[in-house]
Amino acid sequence: MDKLIQKDIIQIIKEEIAIGFKEPMEIFDVVLDTFNEISLDEDWVSKTIDEQYTINIEDSKTWHHPTDFEKLRNVFNELIEKGIVALHNAGYTRNDCLSECHSVIQELDFFEEHIKGFCYYSTQDIKRIIHIKNPLFIGFQALNENESLSIEIGNIIVEELKKQDFEVLWNGNLASRIEVINFDWKKIPDKTDYDYKNVIHRLNHYKKSQKPKKKSLWKFWKL
Template sequence: MNEEQWEEQVRAITHEVLAGVQNVALYTGGPGHWGVGIDLISDLGQVLERKIVSTRGEVVKPMLAARLGLSAKMEELARRLGALGVRPEDTLAPWEKEVHAIAREVLEAAGEDAEVRLDEAGHWRVGLEVFDEERFELRFRVLATTRGDVPLPLLAEKLGLSAQAAELARRLGALGVRPEDTPLPEEEAAMIPEAVEALRLGLDIGVHSLPRLLDDCSHSSWTELGDERALRKVLKEFSQDVRKRLEEEKAWPEVLEADRLEAAFKDLLDSGIVAQMGGGNTLSSGWSAVREEADELRERGLELWGAAFFHEQDIESALAGGSLHIAFGELDEEPSDKDVQTGQAVVEALRKHGFEPDWNGSADTRIQVLPRFTWRRRRSRVDTLEHLSIGTFPADLVELLPQLRTIWMRAAELYLYDLAGMWSDSVEQLTLEYDSEGDALEALADVTALVKKRFPRLQTLIVKDRNSFEETVTLSG
């Protein structure tokens, strides 16, 4: 039989067994697999799906069936649907069957229906599904995962399920689930080396902070990564590259050529010339970047008349032993005598700091920085940001941002593990944004205990939702 014929049989049996029951629904669950449940419908017509029986012959929510007074009917329905033989085992994810069996055994003994979900990293989470009447939604409360952990032990205690959470963690951990051993799709796997190289080049160029480097990398191998496991593999290598670079820096001279260039550019700014190292990636984008910075500086009261910069392609040339070439000119786009005056000022600043610039005096010719040198720049010169909004930034690199004061992050699926991987002795405020007020409040005690260990100088923890809810916990003292 084809899928349509299977579905007709499932629907016919369901109507026969559950005749007279309100809000019965049939749910698809992958090729050749269906679930049957009782929808919860609000006065406004909102619908929540609640699967109770599957065509694998299982009553997946026996406690819900009992509360609805439908235990006998659901058991009969499960038996008859199971007898159809609709069991395409190829639709099961790795370890799914084993995880479900453990979850049901442990939680049904405690009078609870088990909810099992697969997270972005490929691990299974076991917990409860709880109805939030105010928001009319089902919220998931995790108890344990196949990592062998209890992510929110204080919440488990509050629910009266500490023993069950511990048993789940022990038995799930014993399964030996290792998502990293599951082969990636070929297309995703092929992009990993190129993505690593693209980020490594950004690290070598050394003009952006680590978070901005990740945000601004436009190489398709990085931007098109769709598998969370592939993304984490790339970020793991990136973290290793950063730490390797910091070790290499220990053997570098105290003052680098890039340091002298930076000092020359600071002198230029003091004289009214905005100067950027690595401004843009082309001449046109470089001019846009310096003019944008000039506008910001003028708003702060600085008087500016000229601009100078070299772009990232220039730095790539210097990485290979080529020369840096500095573009310059008046900030206004129309040519004037100030273009040459700017060039003269750049040459003087470079000479002051030990360079021997080569320039023919023409406003149409860029200034060559001599002698040539291999470009190197310390991370401490660029990783100076004080405020971080965490997206894809690796948690273990937070400690390498010495001036960081505040962190904002979404309480996404894996945020607890990201928090556990962070450490910083400079962060004073942490803001976590949850999907709902209920999620924030339920996790608050566990999160507070966790962040106290990871951020010794943390003074304020703010938890909020996407609407108006916000609660502040003061930790100092």
């Protein structure tokens, strides 16, 4: 197999591992799809993925916890319970993310009264953090595109981020995304679905927490 092709494959593998959402077999599929017109040494690809994956797992044992992603996960879980559908790695581009957010919300009609809007970040956003130390950009929008509600949602997101000690920039303009400064992206695959299933789980958790507690019934007998 061509050395330049091998170099490109290793770069893709390292990038996908650094992003941290895909298991080894999923990364293998990404490589095959990317080079679908080239005959690859699949054993070499699998071995390289396993080697790089093991290196990353070992490195992760030295990480300080909570990592920035773990804090972000807490933020997004809180936002979901506040009626803001918050999706991690929602799509490759912003347009992909918007489409995915609307698609997920359409499946949540039984929570319709609770949902105010959504927020997200993209795969491109993660890559720019990893490669050029960009801030994490979080996009958001009210469900009905109402301007005042969208601003309210933006403020809620900023508030929750600051609770986790993130440095946040947002000028209050709906044309601007929220920036999380100096975000240190560290994540390993954890077999968690951060898309629809996570939203449903958090909304069900919220729903249960809102159930009124049953009052004890006391019978008084007149002697």
